[in-house]
Amino acid sequence: MSEGTKAVHEMLVRVRQVRWEAAGVVSVEFSSPDGRQLPSWRPGAHVELALPTGIVRQYSLCGSPQDRSSYRIGVLRERAGRGGSEYVHTFLRPGQPVRLRGPLDNFGFRREKGYLLIAGGIGITPVLAMAKQAAAWGLPWQLLYGGRTADSMAFLDELRAHGDNVRLYPKDRAGRIPLDEWLEKPRSGTAIYACGPEPLLTAVEERAAHWAPGSVRLERFRPRPKPTRPDTEVEVVCARSNRTVVVPAGRSILGALEAEGLPVTGSCREGVCGTCRTRVIDGEPDHRDDILTAEDRAAGDHMYICVSRARGERLVLDA
Template identity: 70%
Template sequence: MSTTTELPAVVRQLRWEAAGVVSVELSDPDGKDLPPWQPGAHIELVLPTGIARQYSLCGSPDDRSAYRIGVLRERASRGGSEYVHSYLRPGQPVRIRPPRDNFGFSRARSYLFIAGGIGITPILPMVRQAQAWGAPWQLVYGGRHASSMAFLEELRDYEDRVFVYPENEVGLIPLDDWLGTPRDGTEVYACGPEPLLSAVEARTAHWRPGTLHLERFKARPKPAAEDTAVEVVCAQSDVAVTVPPGRSILSALEDAGVAVAASCREGICGTCETRVLEGVPDHRDDILSEEDRAAGDRMYVCVSRASTPRLVLDV
Protein backbone atom coordinates (compact mmCIF):
# COMPACT_ATOMS: atom_id res chain seq x y z
CA MET A 1 0.00 0.00 0.00
CA SER A 2 1.20 3.52 -0.72
CA THR A 3 1.05 6.77 1.21
CA THR A 4 1.90 10.33 0.36
CA THR A 5 5.35 11.30 1.64
CA GLU A 6 5.75 14.79 3.07
CA LEU A 7 9.05 16.56 3.65
CA PRO A 8 9.76 19.60 5.83
CA ALA A 9 10.79 22.75 4.01
CA VAL A 10 11.28 26.43 4.67
CA VAL A 11 10.61 29.44 2.45
CA ARG A 12 14.01 30.77 1.44
CA GLN A 13 12.99 33.61 -0.84
CA LEU A 14 10.03 35.21 -2.59
CA ARG A 15 10.39 37.40 -5.65
CA TRP A 16 8.01 39.19 -7.98
CA GLU A 17 8.43 37.82 -11.51
CA ALA A 18 5.54 39.66 -13.20
CA ALA A 19 2.26 41.32 -12.32
CA GLY A 20 0.41 38.74 -10.26
CA VAL A 21 3.21 36.15 -10.34
CA VAL A 22 5.61 35.45 -7.49
CA SER A 23 8.40 32.88 -7.42
CA VAL A 24 9.01 30.95 -4.21
CA GLU A 25 12.26 29.24 -3.30
CA LEU A 26 11.97 26.35 -0.86
CA SER A 27 14.86 24.65 0.94
CA ASP A 28 15.43 21.95 3.54
CA PRO A 29 15.39 23.39 7.09
CA ASP A 30 18.74 21.70 7.83
CA GLY A 31 20.37 22.61 4.55
CA LYS A 32 20.24 19.08 3.13
CA ASP A 33 19.95 18.38 -0.58
CA LEU A 34 16.39 18.05 -1.79
CA PRO A 35 15.28 15.03 -3.86
CA PRO A 36 16.40 15.10 -7.52
CA TRP A 37 14.04 16.03 -10.34
CA GLN A 38 13.91 16.37 -14.10
CA PRO A 39 12.59 19.22 -16.28
CA GLY A 40 8.81 19.10 -16.36
CA ALA A 41 8.38 17.82 -12.79
CA HIS A 42 6.12 19.37 -10.18
CA ILE A 43 5.94 19.29 -6.40
CA GLU A 44 3.04 19.63 -4.05
CA LEU A 45 3.18 22.49 -1.59
CA VAL A 46 1.34 21.85 1.68
CA LEU A 47 0.54 25.19 3.29
CA PRO A 48 0.09 25.81 7.05
CA THR A 49 -3.68 25.93 6.44
CA GLY A 50 -3.56 22.32 5.25
CA ILE A 51 -4.27 23.32 1.65
CA ALA A 52 -2.11 21.32 -0.80
CA ARG A 53 -1.49 22.48 -4.36
CA GLN A 54 0.75 21.29 -7.20
CA TYR A 55 3.27 23.68 -8.73
CA SER A 56 5.75 23.06 -11.53
CA LEU A 57 9.44 23.37 -10.71
CA CYS A 58 11.04 26.20 -12.66
CA GLY A 59 14.54 26.35 -11.22
CA SER A 60 17.57 24.25 -12.11
CA PRO A 61 17.66 20.47 -11.51
CA ASP A 62 21.38 20.89 -10.86
CA ASP A 63 20.67 23.01 -7.78
CA ARG A 64 19.54 20.56 -5.12
CA SER A 65 19.73 23.23 -2.38
CA ALA A 66 16.32 24.67 -3.29
CA TYR A 67 13.20 24.21 -5.33
CA ARG A 68 11.71 27.17 -7.18
CA ILE A 69 8.06 27.43 -8.14
CA GLY A 70 6.04 30.20 -9.78
CA VAL A 71 2.60 31.03 -8.38
CA LEU A 72 -0.03 33.06 -10.22
CA ARG A 73 -2.43 34.94 -7.97
CA GLU A 74 -5.91 33.74 -8.85
CA ARG A 75 -8.66 35.63 -7.08
CA ALA A 76 -11.15 32.86 -7.83
CA SER A 77 -8.82 30.12 -6.58
CA ARG A 78 -9.60 27.69 -3.80
CA GLY A 79 -7.20 29.47 -1.45
CA GLY A 80 -3.75 28.18 -2.40
CA SER A 81 -2.41 31.00 -4.54
CA GLU A 82 -4.12 33.64 -2.39
CA TYR A 83 -2.37 32.31 0.71
CA VAL A 84 1.01 32.23 -1.04
CA HIS A 85 0.68 35.85 -2.15
CA SER A 86 -0.89 37.26 1.01
CA TYR A 87 0.75 35.34 3.84
CA LEU A 88 3.78 33.29 2.80
CA ARG A 89 7.04 34.91 3.89
CA PRO A 90 10.79 34.01 4.01
CA GLY A 91 11.62 31.76 6.93
CA GLN A 92 8.14 30.30 7.15
CA PRO A 93 7.97 26.50 7.53
CA VAL A 94 5.87 24.52 5.08
CA ARG A 95 5.75 20.94 3.87
CA ILE A 96 6.26 19.56 0.40
CA ARG A 97 5.54 16.31 -1.37
CA PRO A 98 8.47 15.18 -3.57
CA PRO A 99 8.75 15.79 -7.31
CA ARG A 100 6.50 13.90 -9.69
CA ASP A 101 6.94 14.00 -13.45
CA ASN A 102 4.01 13.55 -15.84
CA PHE A 103 5.59 15.48 -18.71
CA GLY A 104 8.33 12.95 -19.52
CA PHE A 105 10.83 15.34 -21.10
CA SER A 106 13.36 13.34 -23.13
CA ARG A 107 16.03 13.84 -25.78
CA ALA A 108 14.87 14.62 -29.29
CA ARG A 109 16.32 15.94 -32.52
CA SER A 110 14.65 19.33 -31.96
CA TYR A 111 11.95 20.95 -29.84
CA LEU A 112 9.07 23.38 -30.12
CA PHE A 113 7.93 24.69 -26.74
CA ILE A 114 4.55 26.43 -26.39
CA ALA A 115 3.66 28.23 -23.17
CA GLY A 116 0.64 30.28 -22.16
CA GLY A 117 0.74 32.46 -19.06
CA ILE A 118 1.93 30.60 -15.94
CA GLY A 119 2.40 27.56 -18.19
CA ILE A 120 5.92 28.88 -18.73
CA THR A 121 7.00 27.36 -15.40
CA PRO A 122 7.56 23.71 -16.45
CA ILE A 123 8.87 24.86 -19.83
CA LEU A 124 11.75 26.97 -18.41
CA PRO A 125 13.89 24.00 -17.24
CA MET A 126 13.20 22.20 -20.54
CA VAL A 127 14.51 25.18 -22.47
CA ARG A 128 17.70 25.20 -20.41
CA GLN A 129 18.13 21.43 -20.82
CA ALA A 130 17.61 21.55 -24.58
CA GLN A 131 20.18 24.35 -24.75
CA ALA A 132 22.65 22.31 -22.68
CA TRP A 133 22.16 19.32 -24.97
CA GLY A 134 22.88 21.51 -27.99
CA ALA A 135 19.53 20.63 -29.57
CA PRO A 136 17.73 23.14 -31.82
CA TRP A 137 14.68 24.59 -30.10
CA GLN A 138 12.17 27.41 -30.23
CA LEU A 139 9.84 28.78 -27.57
CA VAL A 140 6.48 30.37 -28.36
CA TYR A 141 5.19 32.23 -25.30
CA GLY A 142 1.84 33.99 -25.05
CA GLY A 143 0.14 36.03 -22.33
CA ARG A 144 -2.48 38.70 -21.85
CA HIS A 145 0.05 41.50 -21.30
CA ALA A 146 3.84 41.60 -21.36
CA SER A 147 3.74 42.85 -17.77
CA SER A 148 1.96 39.68 -16.67
CA MET A 149 4.36 37.27 -18.43
CA ALA A 150 6.80 35.83 -15.91
CA PHE A 151 10.51 35.14 -16.43
CA LEU A 152 10.87 37.23 -19.59
CA GLU A 153 14.12 38.64 -18.23
CA GLU A 154 15.59 35.13 -17.86
CA LEU A 155 14.63 34.36 -21.44
CA ARG A 156 16.50 37.34 -22.89
CA ASP A 157 19.64 35.21 -23.22
CA TYR A 158 17.79 33.22 -25.89
CA GLU A 159 16.20 36.13 -27.76
CA ASP A 160 16.65 34.61 -31.22
CA ARG A 161 14.80 31.45 -30.16
CA VAL A 162 12.04 32.98 -28.04
CA PHE A 163 8.91 34.42 -29.66
CA VAL A 164 6.71 36.44 -27.32
CA TYR A 165 3.04 37.18 -28.04
CA PRO A 166 1.40 39.62 -25.60
CA GLU A 167 -2.27 39.36 -26.56
CA ASN A 168 -3.04 43.05 -25.99
CA GLU A 169 -0.29 44.01 -28.47
CA VAL A 170 -0.20 41.34 -31.17
CA GLY A 171 -3.15 39.04 -30.52
CA LEU A 172 -3.15 35.31 -29.85
CA ILE A 173 -0.28 32.99 -30.73
CA PRO A 174 -0.57 32.22 -34.49
CA LEU A 175 -0.66 28.47 -33.98
CA ASP A 176 -1.37 27.75 -37.64
CA ASP A 177 1.97 29.35 -38.52
CA TRP A 178 3.82 27.25 -35.96
CA LEU A 179 1.97 23.94 -36.26
CA GLY A 180 0.48 23.92 -39.75
CA THR A 181 3.33 21.87 -41.20
CA PRO A 182 4.66 18.88 -39.22
CA ARG A 183 8.38 18.99 -38.50
CA ASP A 184 10.22 15.71 -38.77
CA GLY A 185 12.05 14.89 -35.55
CA THR A 186 10.55 17.80 -33.58
CA GLU A 187 8.84 17.16 -30.26
CA VAL A 188 6.21 19.64 -29.07
CA TYR A 189 5.88 20.42 -25.35
CA ALA A 190 3.01 22.68 -24.31
CA CYS A 191 1.55 23.99 -21.07
CA GLY A 192 -1.00 26.69 -20.38
CA PRO A 193 -4.73 27.38 -20.16
CA GLU A 194 -7.19 24.89 -21.61
CA PRO A 195 -8.18 26.92 -24.70
CA LEU A 196 -4.53 27.05 -25.77
CA LEU A 197 -3.90 23.35 -25.16
CA SER A 198 -7.08 22.31 -26.96
CA ALA A 199 -6.04 24.45 -29.93
CA VAL A 200 -2.55 22.93 -29.92
CA GLU A 201 -4.04 19.41 -29.84
CA ALA A 202 -6.29 20.21 -32.79
CA ARG A 203 -3.46 21.66 -34.84
CA THR A 204 -1.08 18.77 -34.20
CA ALA A 205 -3.60 16.04 -35.06
CA HIS A 206 -1.76 15.47 -38.34
CA TRP A 207 1.67 15.30 -36.70
CA ARG A 208 3.36 11.98 -35.95
CA PRO A 209 1.66 10.20 -33.01
CA GLY A 210 3.51 10.77 -29.75
CA THR A 211 4.98 14.09 -30.89
CA LEU A 212 2.81 16.25 -28.62
CA HIS A 213 3.34 16.39 -24.86
CA LEU A 214 0.95 18.39 -22.67
CA GLU A 215 0.51 19.23 -19.03
CA ARG A 216 -2.76 20.64 -17.77
CA PHE A 217 -3.28 22.66 -14.60
CA LYS A 218 -6.99 21.86 -14.57
CA ALA A 219 -9.01 18.85 -15.68
CA ARG A 220 -10.80 19.14 -19.00
CA PRO A 221 -14.60 19.27 -18.97
CA LYS A 222 -15.86 15.81 -19.85
CA PRO A 223 -19.28 14.56 -20.94
CA ALA A 224 -21.28 12.70 -18.36
CA ALA A 225 -20.74 8.95 -18.52
CA GLU A 226 -23.21 6.20 -17.72
CA ASP A 227 -21.26 4.18 -15.19
CA THR A 228 -21.93 0.64 -14.10
CA ALA A 229 -20.76 -1.03 -10.91
CA VAL A 230 -17.27 -2.51 -11.02
CA GLU A 231 -15.58 -5.03 -8.73
CA VAL A 232 -12.10 -3.91 -7.72
CA VAL A 233 -9.75 -6.50 -6.23
CA CYS A 234 -6.67 -5.26 -4.37
CA ALA A 235 -3.95 -7.86 -4.89
CA GLN A 236 -1.61 -6.68 -2.13
CA SER A 237 -4.26 -5.89 0.47
CA ASP A 238 -6.47 -8.94 -0.17
CA VAL A 239 -9.50 -6.66 -0.26
CA ALA A 240 -12.33 -6.59 -2.80
CA VAL A 241 -14.80 -3.73 -3.11
CA THR A 242 -17.75 -3.05 -5.36
CA VAL A 243 -17.66 0.51 -6.67
CA PRO A 244 -21.16 1.75 -7.49
CA PRO A 245 -21.98 4.20 -10.28
CA GLY A 246 -21.16 7.80 -9.47
CA ARG A 247 -18.40 6.95 -7.03
CA SER A 248 -14.66 6.95 -7.60
CA ILE A 249 -12.52 3.86 -7.19
CA LEU A 250 -10.24 5.91 -4.96
CA SER A 251 -12.95 6.84 -2.46
CA ALA A 252 -14.20 3.26 -2.33
CA LEU A 253 -10.71 1.97 -1.62
CA GLU A 254 -10.17 4.58 1.08
CA ASP A 255 -13.39 3.60 2.83
CA ALA A 256 -12.26 -0.03 2.71
CA GLY A 257 -9.02 0.89 4.48
CA VAL A 258 -6.77 0.57 1.44
CA ALA A 259 -4.21 3.39 1.46
CA VAL A 260 -3.62 4.97 -1.95
CA ALA A 261 -1.58 8.13 -2.31
CA ALA A 262 -3.78 10.87 -3.75
CA SER A 263 -3.86 14.61 -4.15
CA CYS A 264 -5.76 16.48 -6.89
CA ARG A 265 -8.60 13.94 -7.30
CA GLU A 266 -9.10 15.36 -10.79
CA GLY A 267 -6.79 13.15 -12.87
CA ILE A 268 -4.11 15.77 -13.48
CA CYS A 269 -1.37 15.34 -10.85
CA GLY A 270 -0.50 11.64 -11.19
CA THR A 271 -0.22 10.93 -7.47
CA CYS A 272 -2.73 8.06 -7.45
CA GLU A 273 -1.16 6.14 -10.35
CA THR A 274 -1.90 2.45 -9.81
CA ARG A 275 -0.76 -0.67 -11.67
CA VAL A 276 -3.48 -2.69 -13.35
CA LEU A 277 -2.94 -6.46 -13.13
CA GLU A 278 -6.21 -7.64 -14.72
CA GLY A 279 -9.09 -5.95 -16.47
CA VAL A 280 -9.38 -3.00 -18.85
CA PRO A 281 -9.35 0.55 -17.44
CA ASP A 282 -11.70 3.24 -18.68
CA HIS A 283 -9.22 6.13 -18.67
CA ARG A 284 -10.63 9.55 -17.76
CA ASP A 285 -7.46 11.33 -16.71
CA ASP A 286 -5.63 14.18 -18.44
CA ILE A 287 -2.16 12.64 -18.16
CA LEU A 288 -1.75 9.45 -20.18
CA SER A 289 -0.96 9.48 -23.88
CA GLU A 290 -3.00 7.40 -26.30
CA GLU A 291 -0.19 4.84 -26.37
CA ASP A 292 -0.22 4.61 -22.56
CA ARG A 293 -3.97 4.22 -22.53
CA ALA A 294 -3.80 1.41 -25.06
CA ALA A 295 -1.23 -0.43 -22.91
CA GLY A 296 -3.78 -0.55 -20.09
CA ASP A 297 -1.19 -1.39 -17.43
CA ARG A 298 -1.79 1.63 -15.17
CA MET A 299 -4.56 4.02 -14.28
CA TYR A 300 -5.45 6.98 -12.08
CA VAL A 301 -8.07 5.73 -9.67
CA CYS A 302 -9.31 9.17 -8.63
CA VAL A 303 -11.24 9.58 -11.90
CA SER A 304 -10.86 6.50 -14.11
CA ARG A 305 -13.12 3.46 -13.94
CA ALA A 306 -13.29 0.19 -15.88
CA SER A 307 -14.47 -1.09 -19.24
CA THR A 308 -14.71 -4.59 -17.76
CA PRO A 309 -16.83 -5.74 -14.78
CA ARG A 310 -13.69 -6.51 -12.74
CA LEU A 311 -10.31 -4.91 -12.14
CA VAL A 312 -7.36 -6.32 -10.22
CA LEU A 313 -5.07 -3.57 -8.94
CA ASP A 314 -1.59 -3.75 -7.45
CA VAL A 315 -2.48 -2.16 -4.12
Protein backbone atom coordinates (compact mmCIF):
# COMPACT_ATOMS: atom_id res chain seq x y z
CA MET A 1 0.00 0.00 0.00
CA SER A 2 1.77 3.11 -1.23
CA GLU A 3 0.50 5.51 1.43
CA GLY A 4 1.62 3.45 4.40
CA THR A 5 -1.48 2.63 6.46
CA LYS A 6 -3.78 4.93 4.49
CA ALA A 7 -6.02 3.32 1.89
CA VAL A 8 -5.68 4.44 -1.72
CA HIS A 9 -8.99 4.21 -3.51
CA GLU A 10 -9.57 2.94 -7.03
CA MET A 11 -12.90 4.03 -8.43
CA LEU A 12 -15.00 4.29 -11.55
CA VAL A 13 -16.35 7.81 -12.07
CA ARG A 14 -18.15 9.69 -14.82
CA VAL A 15 -17.25 12.98 -16.41
CA ARG A 16 -19.77 15.51 -15.15
CA GLN A 17 -18.51 18.65 -16.86
CA VAL A 18 -15.71 19.86 -19.14
CA ARG A 19 -15.16 23.61 -19.15
CA TRP A 20 -12.67 26.02 -20.72
CA GLU A 21 -10.77 27.91 -18.01
CA ALA A 22 -8.09 29.68 -20.08
CA ALA A 23 -6.31 29.42 -23.41
CA GLY A 24 -5.18 25.81 -23.58
CA VAL A 25 -6.63 24.84 -20.18
CA VAL A 26 -9.81 22.91 -19.39
CA SER A 27 -11.24 21.84 -16.07
CA VAL A 28 -12.87 18.43 -15.81
CA GLU A 29 -15.33 17.46 -13.08
CA PHE A 30 -15.93 13.84 -12.13
CA SER A 31 -18.70 12.36 -9.99
CA SER A 32 -19.71 8.91 -8.81
CA PRO A 33 -22.13 7.11 -11.19
CA ASP A 34 -24.44 6.27 -8.26
CA GLY A 35 -24.29 9.69 -6.65
CA ARG A 36 -22.24 8.59 -3.64
CA GLN A 37 -19.75 10.90 -1.99
CA LEU A 38 -16.17 10.58 -3.21
CA PRO A 39 -13.27 9.88 -0.81
CA SER A 40 -12.11 12.84 1.26
CA TRP A 41 -8.95 14.76 0.35
CA ARG A 42 -6.76 17.63 1.49
CA PRO A 43 -5.58 20.63 -0.55
CA GLY A 44 -2.53 19.64 -2.59
CA ALA A 45 -3.77 16.10 -3.25
CA HIS A 46 -3.88 14.60 -6.74
CA VAL A 47 -5.56 11.70 -8.48
CA GLU A 48 -4.30 9.33 -11.16
CA LEU A 49 -6.50 9.37 -14.24
CA ALA A 50 -6.47 6.11 -16.23
CA LEU A 51 -7.48 6.91 -19.81
CA PRO A 52 -8.99 4.35 -22.21
CA THR A 53 -5.78 4.47 -24.24
CA GLY A 54 -3.87 2.96 -21.32
CA ILE A 55 -2.17 6.25 -20.47
CA VAL A 56 -2.12 7.09 -16.74
CA ARG A 57 -1.53 10.68 -15.67
CA GLN A 58 -1.55 12.54 -12.36
CA TYR A 59 -3.63 15.70 -11.94
CA SER A 60 -4.03 17.89 -8.87
CA LEU A 61 -7.49 18.38 -7.42
CA CYS A 62 -8.57 22.01 -7.60
CA GLY A 63 -12.11 22.00 -6.28
CA SER A 64 -13.23 22.32 -2.68
CA PRO A 65 -12.33 19.58 -0.18
CA GLN A 66 -15.65 20.28 1.55
CA ASP A 67 -17.60 19.29 -1.59
CA ARG A 68 -17.30 15.52 -1.95
CA SER A 69 -19.99 15.26 -4.64
CA SER A 70 -17.31 15.74 -7.31
CA TYR A 71 -13.61 16.05 -8.05
CA ARG A 72 -12.22 18.75 -10.33
CA ILE A 73 -8.89 18.81 -12.14
CA GLY A 74 -7.29 21.36 -14.47
CA VAL A 75 -5.48 20.14 -17.58
CA LEU A 76 -3.07 22.12 -19.73
CA ARG A 77 -2.98 20.97 -23.36
CA GLU A 78 0.59 19.95 -24.18
CA ARG A 79 0.74 19.11 -27.86
CA ALA A 80 4.36 18.02 -27.55
CA GLY A 81 3.58 15.89 -24.49
CA ARG A 82 3.00 12.16 -24.17
CA GLY A 83 -0.67 12.12 -25.17
CA GLY A 84 -2.55 12.40 -21.88
CA SER A 85 -3.57 16.04 -22.05
CA GLU A 86 -4.32 15.75 -25.76
CA TYR A 87 -6.78 12.94 -25.05
CA VAL A 88 -8.45 14.89 -22.24
CA HIS A 89 -8.94 17.95 -24.44
CA THR A 90 -10.02 16.07 -27.53
CA PHE A 91 -12.11 13.16 -26.29
CA LEU A 92 -13.29 13.50 -22.68
CA ARG A 93 -16.95 14.50 -22.64
CA PRO A 94 -19.78 14.57 -20.05
CA GLY A 95 -21.12 11.11 -19.24
CA GLN A 96 -17.95 9.24 -20.18
CA PRO A 97 -16.76 6.69 -17.59
CA VAL A 98 -13.11 6.74 -16.53
CA ARG A 99 -11.09 5.20 -13.72
CA LEU A 100 -9.39 7.21 -10.98
CA ARG A 101 -6.92 6.20 -8.29
CA GLY A 102 -6.31 8.25 -5.18
CA PRO A 103 -6.46 10.79 -3.75
CA LEU A 104 -2.69 10.85 -3.18
CA ASP A 105 -1.04 13.63 -1.20
CA ASN A 106 2.62 14.65 -1.49
CA PHE A 107 2.19 18.28 -0.44
CA GLY A 108 1.04 17.68 3.14
CA PHE A 109 -0.90 20.96 3.47
CA ARG A 110 -1.12 21.73 7.19
CA ARG A 111 -2.69 24.34 9.38
CA GLU A 112 -0.16 27.14 9.91
CA LYS A 113 -0.24 30.70 11.23
CA GLY A 114 -0.21 32.01 7.67
CA TYR A 115 0.59 31.11 4.07
CA LEU A 116 2.49 32.45 1.10
CA LEU A 117 1.23 30.51 -1.92
CA ILE A 118 3.16 30.67 -5.19
CA ALA A 119 1.95 29.25 -8.51
CA GLY A 120 3.25 29.31 -12.06
CA GLY A 121 1.08 28.31 -15.02
CA ILE A 122 -0.90 25.11 -14.48
CA GLY A 123 0.74 24.89 -11.05
CA ILE A 124 -2.26 26.93 -9.89
CA THR A 125 -4.35 23.74 -9.61
CA PRO A 126 -3.17 22.46 -6.19
CA VAL A 127 -2.54 25.98 -4.93
CA LEU A 128 -6.11 27.08 -5.71
CA ALA A 129 -7.47 24.49 -3.27
CA MET A 130 -4.98 25.68 -0.64
CA ALA A 131 -6.14 29.26 -1.03
CA LYS A 132 -9.75 28.20 -0.58
CA GLN A 133 -8.90 26.22 2.55
CA ALA A 134 -6.85 29.02 4.10
CA ALA A 135 -9.76 31.41 3.47
CA ALA A 136 -12.22 28.92 5.01
CA TRP A 137 -10.00 28.67 8.10
CA GLY A 138 -9.87 32.44 8.37
CA LEU A 139 -6.06 32.43 8.34
CA PRO A 140 -3.87 35.07 6.64
CA TRP A 141 -2.70 34.10 3.17
CA GLN A 142 -1.32 35.61 0.00
CA LEU A 143 -1.21 34.04 -3.46
CA LEU A 144 1.33 35.04 -6.12
CA TYR A 145 0.26 33.66 -9.50
CA GLY A 146 2.35 34.02 -12.64
CA GLY A 147 1.71 33.01 -16.24
CA ARG A 148 2.83 33.74 -19.78
CA THR A 149 -0.23 35.89 -20.54
CA ALA A 150 -3.44 36.73 -18.70
CA ASP A 151 -5.38 34.68 -21.27
CA SER A 152 -3.34 31.59 -20.36
CA MET A 153 -3.97 31.87 -16.60
CA ALA A 154 -6.79 29.61 -15.40
CA PHE A 155 -9.44 30.21 -12.71
CA LEU A 156 -9.00 34.00 -12.68
CA ASP A 157 -12.66 34.69 -11.93
CA GLU A 158 -12.51 32.49 -8.82
CA LEU A 159 -9.28 34.09 -7.71
CA ARG A 160 -10.38 37.69 -8.23
CA ALA A 161 -13.18 37.08 -5.73
CA HIS A 162 -10.46 37.02 -3.04
CA GLY A 163 -9.41 40.60 -3.75
CA ASP A 164 -5.99 41.72 -2.55
CA ASN A 165 -5.12 38.26 -1.26
CA VAL A 166 -4.28 37.39 -4.87
CA ARG A 167 -1.51 39.07 -6.89
CA LEU A 168 -1.46 38.27 -10.62
CA TYR A 169 1.73 38.46 -12.68
CA PRO A 170 1.09 37.81 -16.38
CA LYS A 171 4.59 37.95 -17.79
CA ASP A 172 3.65 39.96 -20.88
CA ARG A 173 2.21 42.76 -18.74
CA ALA A 174 3.74 42.60 -15.27
CA GLY A 175 6.92 40.58 -15.71
CA ARG A 176 7.92 37.70 -13.48
CA ILE A 177 6.78 37.24 -9.89
CA PRO A 178 9.07 39.53 -7.82
CA LEU A 179 10.34 36.77 -5.53
CA ASP A 180 13.13 38.89 -4.06
CA GLU A 181 10.56 41.37 -2.82
CA TRP A 182 8.27 38.73 -1.32
CA LEU A 183 10.91 36.42 0.15
CA GLU A 184 13.56 38.88 1.35
CA LYS A 185 12.22 38.99 4.92
CA PRO A 186 11.26 35.66 6.53
CA ARG A 187 7.86 35.62 8.21
CA SER A 188 7.59 33.74 11.47
CA GLY A 189 4.93 31.03 11.30
CA THR A 190 4.31 31.49 7.57
CA ALA A 191 4.55 28.45 5.30
CA ILE A 192 5.44 28.72 1.62
CA TYR A 193 3.71 26.32 -0.77
CA ALA A 194 4.72 26.47 -4.44
CA CYS A 195 3.94 24.60 -7.62
CA GLY A 196 4.94 25.37 -11.19
CA PRO A 197 7.74 24.98 -13.72
CA GLU A 198 11.22 24.08 -12.53
CA PRO A 199 12.83 27.55 -12.95
CA LEU A 200 10.19 29.03 -10.63
CA LEU A 201 10.60 26.33 -7.99
CA THR A 202 14.39 26.54 -8.08
CA ALA A 203 14.15 30.32 -7.64
CA VAL A 204 11.77 29.90 -4.68
CA GLU A 205 14.17 27.48 -2.99
CA GLU A 206 17.11 29.81 -3.53
CA ARG A 207 15.33 33.01 -2.44
CA ALA A 208 13.81 31.36 0.66
CA ALA A 209 16.93 29.50 1.77
CA HIS A 210 17.21 31.82 4.81
CA TRP A 211 13.67 31.09 5.99
CA ALA A 212 13.17 28.72 8.93
CA PRO A 213 13.75 25.03 8.13
CA GLY A 214 10.61 23.37 6.86
CA SER A 215 9.02 26.64 5.70
CA VAL A 216 9.05 25.70 2.00
CA ARG A 217 7.08 22.87 0.42
CA LEU A 218 7.16 22.30 -3.34
CA GLU A 219 5.54 20.01 -5.88
CA ARG A 220 7.31 19.32 -9.14
CA PHE A 221 5.87 18.18 -12.47
CA ARG A 222 9.09 16.49 -13.53
CA PRO A 223 12.26 15.28 -11.80
CA ARG A 224 15.16 17.68 -11.45
CA PRO A 225 18.36 16.88 -13.34
CA LYS A 226 20.66 15.01 -10.99
CA PRO A 227 24.19 13.65 -11.22
CA THR A 228 24.29 9.94 -11.95
CA ARG A 229 24.94 7.83 -8.87
CA PRO A 230 26.43 4.34 -9.15
CA ASP A 231 24.04 1.55 -8.12
CA THR A 232 25.05 -1.49 -6.11
CA GLU A 233 23.17 -4.69 -5.44
CA VAL A 234 20.78 -4.44 -2.48
CA GLU A 235 18.87 -7.09 -0.54
CA VAL A 236 15.27 -6.02 0.06
CA VAL A 237 13.30 -7.85 2.74
CA CYS A 238 9.54 -7.45 2.24
CA ALA A 239 8.26 -7.92 5.79
CA ARG A 240 4.54 -8.06 5.05
CA SER A 241 4.96 -10.59 2.24
CA ASN A 242 7.71 -12.55 4.04
CA ARG A 243 9.84 -12.46 0.90
CA THR A 244 13.41 -11.38 0.18
CA VAL A 245 14.42 -10.02 -3.22
CA VAL A 246 17.95 -9.24 -4.37
CA VAL A 247 17.81 -6.09 -6.53
CA PRO A 248 20.72 -5.96 -8.97
CA ALA A 249 22.57 -2.78 -9.89
CA GLY A 250 20.82 -0.90 -12.66
CA ARG A 251 17.33 -2.08 -11.73
CA SER A 252 14.85 -0.18 -9.55
CA ILE A 253 13.53 -1.66 -6.34
CA LEU A 254 10.01 -1.14 -7.68
CA GLY A 255 10.76 -3.01 -10.89
CA ALA A 256 12.40 -5.92 -9.07
CA LEU A 257 9.54 -6.31 -6.59
CA GLU A 258 6.94 -6.08 -9.37
CA ALA A 259 8.74 -8.81 -11.28
CA GLU A 260 8.42 -11.06 -8.21
CA GLY A 261 4.68 -10.41 -7.98
CA LEU A 262 4.86 -8.45 -4.74
CA PRO A 263 2.07 -5.96 -3.79
CA VAL A 264 3.69 -2.68 -4.88
CA THR A 265 2.42 0.01 -7.22
CA GLY A 266 4.05 2.72 -9.30
CA SER A 267 3.04 5.25 -11.90
CA CYS A 268 5.48 8.00 -12.95
CA ARG A 269 8.63 5.95 -12.15
CA GLU A 270 10.51 9.24 -11.88
CA GLY A 271 10.12 10.07 -8.18
CA VAL A 272 7.56 12.84 -8.55
CA CYS A 273 4.03 11.36 -8.28
CA GLY A 274 4.24 9.61 -4.90
CA THR A 275 2.39 6.44 -5.91
CA CYS A 276 5.16 4.06 -4.79
CA ARG A 277 5.61 5.55 -1.30
CA THR A 278 6.69 2.68 0.96
CA ARG A 279 7.39 2.50 4.69
CA VAL A 280 10.95 1.67 5.71
CA ILE A 281 11.22 -0.68 8.69
CA ASP A 282 15.00 -1.05 8.80
CA GLY A 283 17.99 0.19 6.82
CA GLU A 284 19.00 3.60 5.46
CA PRO A 285 17.39 4.77 2.22
CA ASP A 286 19.33 6.61 -0.47
CA HIS A 287 16.65 9.14 -1.38
CA ARG A 288 16.59 10.18 -5.05
CA ASP A 289 13.03 11.50 -5.36
CA ASP A 290 11.74 15.05 -5.76
CA ILE A 291 9.03 14.83 -3.10
CA LEU A 292 10.47 14.44 0.39
CA THR A 293 11.61 17.44 2.41
CA ALA A 294 14.97 17.52 4.16
CA GLU A 295 13.19 16.64 7.42
CA ASP A 296 11.42 13.68 5.75
CA ARG A 297 14.73 12.42 4.38
CA ALA A 298 16.40 12.66 7.76
CA ALA A 299 13.59 10.66 9.36
CA GLY A 300 14.18 7.88 6.81
CA ASP A 301 10.90 6.11 7.57
CA HIS A 302 9.47 6.28 4.04
CA MET A 303 10.93 6.13 0.56
CA TYR A 304 9.89 6.15 -3.10
CA ILE A 305 11.07 2.84 -4.47
CA CYS A 306 10.83 3.74 -8.16
CA VAL A 307 14.06 5.77 -7.95
CA SER A 308 15.51 5.52 -4.44
CA ARG A 309 17.83 2.77 -3.23
CA ALA A 310 19.82 1.96 -0.08
CA ARG A 311 22.96 3.38 1.48
CA GLY A 312 23.82 -0.07 2.79
CA GLU A 313 23.42 -3.62 1.51
CA ARG A 314 19.97 -4.30 3.01
CA LEU A 315 16.57 -2.71 3.43
CA VAL A 316 13.49 -3.99 5.25
CA LEU A 317 10.29 -2.59 3.73
CA ASP A 318 6.60 -2.77 4.57
CA ALA A 319 5.74 -4.55 1.33
